[in-house]
Amino acid sequence: MPSQEPPYLRIADDLRRRVSAGEWPVGERLPSRAKLAETYDVGANVLQRAQELLIAEGLLEGRTGSGTYVRTPTERRPMPRSWAGTAVEGACAPDSWExxxxxRVPAPEHIAHRLGIAPGDATVRTRYEYLADRRPxxxxxxxxxxAVTDGTPVLMPEYGPLGTGRGVVARMASIGVRVARVVERPRPARATLEQANLLGISVGDLVTVIERTHLDADGRAVETADLVVPDARWDIVYELAVGPFAETAES
Structure with missing residues (x-):
């Protein structure tokens, strides 16, 4: 019975095997897509899809105008998303930022939805580039x-008496707004051209986007953000504090 596996998966498996066997060493360019497509007797689009799968896995990398290469392995280090008073071995946290x-930036529709305001309402938008060991x-x-911070000393997140990294919770507390919880939703994505240039990675590389929202005691969103982390370099680690009366439920 003929295999029901899509051709691009079969080709990706074989390319993976050939790379693992050392047919193409780390850093070496693979034959052109046209030549490989001819070898496997498939269309160029099928071969491209197979290579894109291996690029997403981090086995290969595409270089614009040059071709596809066997990627040099990159060590993934843990990046803590929370701190509960204990260290995460080998962890790296940003140590500086720009x-x-x-x-008065009109809220785009998707941001307005997350903040519970009307599209076009005025917002304060801040863009950050975080560094560790002087690397993005x-x-x-x-x-x-x-509307939450207008007319207060904390209107500009990184300026004023509570600027320079004091954070959303402390800033909001200073104007009588108590942040009660933070919700984070991680999802995979591909690096855009702008993100790739800022992070020093390739366009289309896998990144993790963390959609974070701070909510006050009434459930009102007072801040929302998208955090972008290169997947090939960082293993995002969530560390959760356990209260004295917490119980473990097994299902």
């Missing part, structure tokens, strides 16, 4: 409803 803030490790774009 930021740019714009006020993370990007972030933060949005706050301007």
């Amino acid at each position: 930021s740019h803030t714009d006020t 490790v993370q990007l972030a774009e933060s949005w706050e409803p301007m």
Whole structure:
């Protein structure tokens, strides 16, 4: 009975095997897509899809105008997303950052939905580039409803008495807004041209986008952000504090 496996998966398996066997060493360019497509007796689009799968896995890398190469393995280090008083071995957290803030930015529809405001309402948008050991490790774009902080000393997140990294919780507390919880939703994505240039990776490389929202005691969103982390370099680690009366439920 003929195999029901899509041709691109079969080709990806064979290319993976050939790379593992050392037919093409690390850093070596593979034959052109046209030549490989002819070898496997498939169309160029099928061969391209197989290579894109291996690029997503981190086995290969595409270089614009040059071809496809066997990628040099990159060590993935843990990047903590929370701190509960204990260290994560080998972990790396950003140690510096650059930021740019714009006020009175009309909220795009998807941001307005996350913040519970009307599309077009004024927001404060801040873009961040985070560094560790002077290397770019993370990007972030933060949005706050301007109605929450307008006329206060904390309107600009990185300026004023509570700027320079004090964070959303401390800033909001200073104006009487208590942040009660933070919700994060990680999802995989592909690096855009802008993200690739800022992070020093290739366009289309796998990244993790963390959609983060700070909510006050009434459930009102006071900030939402998208954090972008290169997947090939960082293993995102969530560390959760356990209260004295927490119980473990097994299902």
